[in-house]
Amino acid sequence: MLLVKKPSTSRRLGKASQFSTTSRLAFGPAMALLLATAVLMTGCTPTPERADADRPATVYPPQPAFAPSPIPSGADDVPTAEATTMTMLADYSSKGTPLDTGVLLNGSQGAYPPTRNLHWLTSQAAQISAMGINEIRIDDVFNDASYDVINVGGNGEIQYDFSKLDSVLLPLIDNGITPFIVLSYMPLAFAPSHHELPSTTILWTDAVSELVSHYVLLGHAGWSYEVWNEPDTEKWSGSIADYNEFYAASADAVNTADPKAKVGGSATSGIHSAGNWSGSFIDYLGANPEVPADFFSFHNYRVPNWDDVSEVQGWLDQAGRGSVPIYVTEWNNISFMDHGPGQGSDTNSSVDGSSFIAAQMYRALGSGVAKVFYFSPVEGLNYRSPYNGDLGLITVDGHRKSAGNVFEMYSRLDSVLIDSDISGEGSATQDVYGLLTKNAKEATAEAILWNNTASDVVSSVSLQGLPYADSKFRVTEKVVSAAKGNAFSDGYNFISPAYPSANENAPVVSDEIIAGAATFERQIRVPANGVVSLSLSASDEAVGQLVISAPPAAINLASTQSGAVATASSSIEAVNEDWGVAGVTDGRRHAFEPRQPAVRGWSSELRSEPIGAESITIDLGATKPVDSMVLWPRDSQAYNGAGFPIDFTVRGSQDNITWEPLYSATNYNDGKVVEGPQTISLPPGEFRYLKVEATALAVAETTPQTQYAFQLTELEAYRTGVSNGGFESSALDGWTFKGVASAESSTVRSGKYSLALSGKGAAASMFVKGLLPDTTYTFGGHVRSESKVGAVTVAVSGTGTDDVSQDVRSTNWRPAWVTFTTGHDATSATISVTKRGAQGLAWADDFLLTQKAE
Structure with a gap:
């Protein structure tokens, strides 16, 4: 179990409708983007609630393919030709000093x-x-x-x-x-x-x-x-x-x-x-x-x-x-x-x-x-x-x-700093150094080692007086280096379509359960200009290395970097003003204007009347599974929401000839100006082409006269795998509830809404059909608590194998995810998020379900 201690924070509560009964199940995922950070995974532990406990084993037809799960740790760092050494000695049982x-x-x-x-x-x-x-x-x-x-x-x-x-x-x-x-x-x-x-x-x-x-x-x-x-x-x-x-x-x-x-x-x-x-x-x-x-x-x-x-x-x-x-x-x-x-x-x-x-x-x-x-x-x-x-x-x-x-x-450091004896080249200037903290009540320890030099450092770490003499304990190691926890290594001259990108977050590189002992000794190679963290906590799991997985990533299929190309019914192509059809897939989500150079996106030709069809078509480059779309409006102060259509449809096609209707909106947002990204839920399907066609246009310009157009700063498409995983439907469609749940508009991670849970044991769950037998999936999202007392649990059950869960305690947004493998004849599972503590609220947002790539 990961224990994250953060100070309590004040908050502003928004109005939201309350739910205490079961809502209808529905497919049609909404999208909310993940900006994930790597956190520790708990092992397989029993999940208290089993919403599918009495559900008969049924074979469901498979869904369209899920997005691929990220590879856990990315490329290895190349060792430097020479390495220096450092020694770190510390006694956990010492009193230490308060750390703020x-x-x-x-x-x-x-x-x-x-x-x-x-x-x-x-x-x-x-x-x-x-x-x-x-x-x-x-x-x-x-x-x-x-x-x-x-x-x-x-x-x-x-x-x-x-x-x-x-x-x-x-x-x-x-x-x-x-x-x-x-x-x-x-x-x-x-x-x-x-x-x-x-x-x-x-x-x-x-x-x-x-x-x-x-x-x-x-x-x-x-x-x-x-x-x-x-x-x-x-x-x-x-x-x-x-x-x-x-x-x-x-x-x-x-x-x-x-x-x-x-x-x-x-x-x-x-x-x-x-x-x-x-x-x-x-x-x-x-x-x-x-x-x-x-x-x-x-x-x-x-x-x-x-x-x-x-x-x-x-x-x-x-x-x-x-x-x-x-x-x-x-x-x-x-x-x-x-x-x-x-x-x-x-x-x-x-x-x-x-x-x-x-x-x-x-x-x-x-x-x-x-x-x-x-x-x-x-x-x-x-x-x-x-x-x-x-x-x-x-x-x-x-x-x-x-x-x-x-x-x-x-x-993630604990509240007491332990005096450490550190020696070695670079330690005098603290360019090669480290620290250890503890929370004696929770029997946890956090250490950070850093190396601000151009050569690797082999660090000999010796921790004494640990509170694990009578229990097993878990040691989790993360690293930031040239190849890990470093988004720059994923490419610096383009905007990555994945949030997070492959090496953006500091990955777990070792996760081990160790037999009970009061000492811990290990040689840790801290890469050149690298940083390493160690997390220690008591554990009752079996001794040995745990399976490491990475949080699911939201990958924009409609990005130029994903191979997508946009065409339009008409387009203002003005490079100096940053208008062009290519701008709708370039990864830039916000409009910066009127200063130069501007960032705007795509605009159809201006019209004197609001009636008339204008469309934008995205060729994904190949047939791909899609279940949601995000439309980013022009959102500068001067033109906030300008050109976002009032009536429009979304259609999908595999050949650019035969089109399947996926979504239709009339008088969208009651005709009012939209604020921020608009998430559109689509029936899961496989398409190469996506088309958004507007038939009632909004005001795009007011000087020298009022003119109308279809305008977007960015268009994105995703396979999220979770129906309404971003809770953008304020009715919380697709989820079943225990206790009190609400769609809240004030405390959100992305989009317009998040899920808020109130009361001990309050939970939201979803029965997901159409999984493949003997297949590994990752389910995850982001959670946060109003109080640091009591965890938020993300879990998966009813897979035909062991139930899995992860607990997170944090007053800041943290990612939470679990990886599971379906049984030989299992084609469904129940995904859930549960509030464990009685105090305050808990929030959840941006859930994804991804599949291990073959």
Whole structure:
């Protein structure tokens, strides 16, 4: 059993209909995309509920082929010609010291051009959560082009509209992430440019008060607010003295609106920047003790250490403000974001890569810093390039980088840090090093080893005093390297159609049950620029190696990279404007416009009337099994939902001549503008061609006159294998329930809805027909709990062989999956998800059923 300990989080509950009775069974899967991360698999354990216990053995005709299950661990790393050694000795029984990973697990989101698309960042909220990030710094909140919070009315009064900012911040909260707000930059209603002082201070302080009060009224008191961003650069046109006074007025406005809030500054680009901004600000705080400062902040780049923290602490002590916590609100190695593929954080060995990140995070723990914020959770400077040497944990297109796997490894650490004796080449600088944590109550241990050098390291690990003298225990090893847990190795000049891609998530490379012992000793090869994690827990399974499997992946069959080609009834082909039929299969899901270069997708020719047929046809390249389609609308602020059809049909064909109707919509979404990706359930079938034909068009342009078209940013097709596995039917079609279940729209991993379970033992199950005998399948999805007490169980039963299940305990989204093999005459199974604890809610989303490739 995997035990994942995370702090509890606040959340916003959305309205959803409740179910306590059995809903009808139906085939017609909906699609919700997987952004999976590798987690540990439990062994085969009895599943308490057997919804099919009394069901007679029946032979069902086979379904169309299922999507292939991923291969577990991918390619092997090539050993380096030479290797160094490291020794790690630790005693689990020692007292240790408390470990607060909340110091480390924070992000500073760059105000990249894509942030002006209000769907872009929120589409990665669950992925950010899955990496363990607790708090995310949001810049640019008063920038008119981003959120348009402040406007001037016809009679000159100031008007506030937080709806756009809400649409970004509230989904983060729903995914367990607390916003950290940067009060920047200046609204144009107050000054001639975003980097100038306001015409009068009261205009600014009123705006700050309105913003803070707005979120207090929504139930979000106690957030942190940072006054401006890098005032020591061109982002501030005033003097140091101007900033100090500006800070004091802003801090007073924050505290008046929310006495529980934390406020701080000066958020400089570095403590030694020209003009001594940081030192001057601290002197100002010392001379004005009445000015509130709940933290002092600065940015840390281009140094592989945290030495500036101790220097700042000395300045604070001298100023009589030594108790003020120190925050580093942006950190990385270098700050360049455009040095080309393979640079930045692109891969394990790049200058800001995963091995550097692992070492630098550990160094922060002993530096005296209160919080650090990694720049940046999601990247997007060059948003047309899958990789360009940017600094994100996640690419602009939603694939996790190797550094993101390191964040997840740190998020799994236990709450007590054990002193370790580590020696060997590179240990003095902690470039070759490791750590061990424990949870004595649960008898678990987590270790991370890293190697921030270009040669392999053979690590001799010796753990003493383990609590397993009288029980067997399980040791699970994962790795991030050049070939594993490194999406860059899957290709850097195209967008992978698989989520996750083959080597995106850190794979399990060893999973072993060991006979009872109080010691554990093993030699572990940590690859060049690699990171390895070890998880130990008590077990009652048989001694020996466990079978390793990988989580199922959602593979877009309609992608250019999958061999698909699009044609259309008509098409605007304008390369400079990024309109073209090829854009509907290029993997780019969001529209970025009007800035250049734009990302748009496909548009039919513009019409003056909404009536008239326009269609897009996808040739998959070969006949393939399909059961769902996802239509990504044009979703920029200026054209959100534009051109999405009101009446349309979906048809499939094997020869492009005879067409089978699969779906029909009239007055789709009641004729209202659509928000985000639209998932279409299709009857499972095998097709080479898919056609979407619109007969009632929506408004595409309003200037210089209203015009109509059929427009999509992206079209995707999938074989999910699970009817309504993404719960996009708000009626939860296809599932049978025990207890209380709901389709919830606030806490979702992707799409519009997820499954919410309330009460101990609440469960959803589905009887799946048409499996093949003696065949291996993988069933999995993503789960999350409101409370860390009690697991969420994903299980499969009634297969003609052993029932299998996996328990996950996490307040962050985590993948959960099981692999099973059907019996000699078994053609069905029951898949299920069950809430084990009584407290809070549990959520599930994005289930897939895949088949082992022959």
